[in-house]
Amino acid sequence: MNELKIYLEALISFTESEMEVFISLFSEMQLTKNDYFAKEGEFSSKLAFVSNGVLRAFFRNKTGNEYNKTFFTPSNFVAAYSSITTKKKNLINIQCLTDCTLLVADFRQLTSLYKDYPKFESLARIIAEYKFSIKEKREIELVTLEAKERYKIFKKDHPNLEILINQYHIASYLGITPTQLSRIRSQNSKR
Structure with missing residues (x-):
């Protein structure tokens, strides 16, 4: 959990009690190479922080061809974002490319704390803005x-x-x- 605390402290200044509330929602999960964290067509509700290992987010077309969208490496959050935010089925798969250690929390539990802990909502906005900027940069690179x-x-x-x-x-x-x-x-x- 220490790497998660370090990551969070670099983004926003939490009190010790705020940090404890946030961290308490996460538990460690071990996945092995080729395991899925999220599957297309299923519903996701989990957000994870990558402690160790590498995952990929990918789309599989109707003929079975796979297209890697992004990689998740240590000290990054991973989730099927469109599913956890819209409560609709996943559009992508998230699969471990190596053995992985994840710190996992229920997304709805995290968001339920926004009212009492405005810093958590600010943190979510900062992470979303960062993820969006990375996505936009990558899309531009692919076409230019x-x-x-x-x-x-x-x-x-x-x-x-x-x-x-x-x-x-x-x-x-x-x-x-x-x-x-x-x-x-x-x-x-x-x-």
């Missing part, structure tokens, strides 16, 4: 940058992730084929 530029940004934004996950997951995230990624990596190693 060449694959080799997107790969360079990926390496900067996700150092060491390449050694933890399969290359086809990275290719999917970049919007290219594994063969294209292999060519880009080969060209980079020659420099």
Whole structure:
């Protein structure tokens, strides 16, 4: 729980009692590689903080092709956001790419505290704004940058992730084929 406290303190100043109330809603969950935190078509109600491991959010089309939307690494929150906020079925899957340790809370329990603890609502807004800015940046990169530029940004934004996950997951995230990624990596190693 210490990494969650450090993360929260960097975003907003909590009193000790506020921090204890917030932290008390989280419990540790262990998932193994390939386990799902959320599945498309199901309802989600949980928000988690990644303590250890790597997860991916992905969409699977009708023909079974998968498209990685984002990765969740330590010291980040993970959730099927559209489901927990709208109470509708998940549009995406969230799957562990490694063994994971998550700190999990019920989203509705967290939001029920907003009235009595306005800082919690401020925290939620700060995190939502951050997630939105990351999403917007990524969408712009996908339509305006060449694959080799997107790969360079990926390496900067996700150092060491390449050694933890399969290359086809990275290719999917970049919007290219594994063969294209292999060519880009080969060209980079020659420099």
